[in-house]
Amino acid sequence: MAGRSVGGRFAQPVRFAAVGGVNTATFYACYLPLHRLLPYFAAYSLAFALSMTGSFLLNTYFTYRTRPTWKKFLLFPLTQVTNYGMQSAGLVALVGWCGMNSTLAPLAAAAFALPAGYLVSRRILRPPARAGATADATADATSGPACGPECGPATDPARDAAGQAGAAPVRSGDPA
DSSP: OTTOOHHHHHHHHHHHHHHHHHHHHHHHHHHHHHHHHSOHHHHHHHHHHHHHHHHHHHIIIIISOOOOOHHHHHHTHHHHHHHHHHHHHHHHIIIIITOOOTTTHHHHHHHHHHHHHHHHHHHHHSOOOOTTOOHHHHHHHHHSOOOOGGGOSOOOTTSOTTSOSSSOOOOTTSOO
């Protein structure tokens, strides 16, 4: 899109990375006190579940600005499986093949896994538009709040009284 700013193009991935940082901090903040009360693996598992739930909510509302559903919530752990697999492979490659320090390698592996995690979470939380969606709907979704007939009559002077921009609307399946 020609009118779209560079900042707008990268806003969603930046929000995703910020949520990842918050998720990591949330996990650790949950893990430490739970570890005092529970065996380490139980504390890890509970902290993981809590932080993943928080991550789901932050990613739906903040990153992708979409509504959470039970279907999305149940599919969301797939993002964690992808992330774990990518980070594990990266860790083995960096330490075993590249000789990287094993203390720093997990951070580098996490950075390498970030794009894959972003793509999987976007696919789950923001599925592709349905067939028949117009280019205008896509533009509205990226440039500002969506407004349909429930918003009332058009107030744009360039539009006619019916809210149309001069010509009859193009419906899905009609020739353009």
